[in-house]
Amino acid sequence: MITTTESLARLCETLAREDFVTVDTEFMRETTYWPDLCLIQVAGETVNGLIDPLAPGLDLAPFFALMNDPAVLKVFHAARQDIEIMVHRAGIVPHPVFDTQIAAMVCGFGDQVGYESLVRRIAKSQIDKSSRFTDWSRRPLSDKQLAYALADVTHLRVIYESLKQELDRTGREHWLREEMDILTNPATYRTEPEDAWRRIRVRLRSKKQLGVLMEVAAWREREAREKNVPRSRVLKDDAVAEIAVQMPQAREALNQLRALPRGMATSRTGEAILKAVAAGLALDPKSLPQPDDGRDDMSEQAQAAAEVLKLALKVVCEQEGIAPKLVASSADIDAIAESDAADVHLMHGWRRELFGDLALAIKRGEAVIGFDKGRVRVMRKNSGLQAAAE
Incomplete structure (x- = not known):
């Protein structure tokens, strides 16, 4: 456990020479509005560290400087809450960032895949879950608890490298980049x-x-x-x-x-x-905006269109190996079903390329859901019933 500013500075100086570092935090917020930061885990290729934010006199400035270093990629799993803590504590948004949960969704591991699942499937290891519900604010922490915490960043190195290779292979790195731009935008963390x-x-x-x-x-x-x-x-x-x-x-x-x-x-x-x-x-x-009275005001025609589009989204995402939830929300689909001009995430960037334009084609009757060689496909009529994604 790192409990002095001097030892933290040495660790961060070493990590600053790495191409990437993996990061996780443990915090408590059951009795507070702002989360209480209780433990920070970091790992590079050659050195790992557990930082005790509760240690008397410890200044976290070297750690926050590392998080703010544009030359070092910061790898998290489900980064949102970790970043929120850093925004509150230091007023910084770490950058650049790689979120393995979002990357896994891009790579076809399902919706919001958990860290333990990725450890099992990619790192071929198991995590001891017995320390999952630790009160991280209590001291001292046992060796077992510290080992559990450190595993959150050591396995993450293997997971990152595997997902990065898959993104390079599929050419989807720019898909993830769009998501990371949102994750590292300070506006994402402004709550009024x-x-x-x-x-x-x-x-x-x-x-x-x-x-x-x-x-x-x-x-x-x-x-x-x-x-x-x-x-x-x-x-x-x-x-x-x-x-x-x-x-x-x-x-x-x-x-x-x-x-x-x-x-x-x-x-x-x-x-x-x-x-x-x-x-x-x-x-x-x-x-004031029009209040939501809780009723579904979609026409029957729009509701039917939404059901067809949701099925088409599932078919395309299964074919492409990507989590449907990452491509479009139910609200996005409902909006497109009601209006071709709906300004939703689905109609921008890679999402539009993957499914947005195809959704409009389905609404216009230019594409259909059907069978091609025994498999369900979304097919454009004007392409000789070739699968749309092909």
């Missing part, structure tokens, strides 16, 4: 309290209700950040949703809500909620 309402599922029937939802959700987000507690500690999602629907404007009305804890209506929190409700009701309805 004003957008917090989008996380809450609730059926709304008016813009007044939507305005209340927006203001109450934003208040809760700011409160959770300031106190560094989970959102649910401030107010649970179902309570935010009920407030939006009922729009209480007095303590008596607030006290009638079933989702609120007893006594909250007469507390300072209750007063803050009523202020947020009032702010939501004061918003100009013209400035």
Whole structure:
């Protein structure tokens, strides 16, 4: 375990000479808004390291400098949360980055394939799962726990090299590059309290209700950040949703809500909620989007088209060896089914090349799903029933 700034600087100086380093973090966030960084694992070709962020006096600056070094590729598995921690702690987005989970999806290993699965299938090894639910904030950590943590980056070297070879072989490296551009874009990690309402599922029937939802959700987000507690500690999602629907404007009305804890209506929190409700009701309805009332407004024709397109996506992705979820979401498919001009991820970059244009061809009747030599294919009519991807 590296517990001093001096030893960390030596490790990072060595790793900075590598072409790539593998990285993982262990953190706890059950009782906080911001994750508590508890352990950092790094590995290069010749040296591995376990860094203790909780060690008294340890300055993580050398590690963050390594993460910010454009000459060293940083390899993660499912990098999003690891990067979020670095954005919060140091204000940096590591670059360049290679995410083995996304690369595995590009290479046909399925949707959001887990690290243990890749270790088993690529590295031909097994991970001892007994330390999976370790409380990483406790000290000292056992040798068994440290070995488990280190395995998260040592096997990752083999996985990276194998996936990189496959990407080079298939010519899909530029597909991954587009995804890494999103992952390393600072805008990806900007979360504004004003957008917090989008996380809450609730059926709304008016813009007044939507305005209340927006203001109450934003208040809760700011409160959770300031106190560094989970959102649910401030107010649970179902309570935010009920407030939006009922729009209480007095303590008596607030006290009638079933989702609120007893006594909250007469507390300072209750007063803050009523202020947020009032702010939501004061918003100009013209400035608000149309609320989602939870109903499916797609026409029967569009719904049928979406089902056909989802089947076609599955067929093409099986043929190409890529995870369908990486190519298009259900929302993307629904949008294309409703409108050829839908501006969704599917209609940009490599996704459009792989399936977007083909989806439009299916809608126009220029391509069909059929059998070719006993196999299900998506075929263009004007190409003598040749498989579209061929």
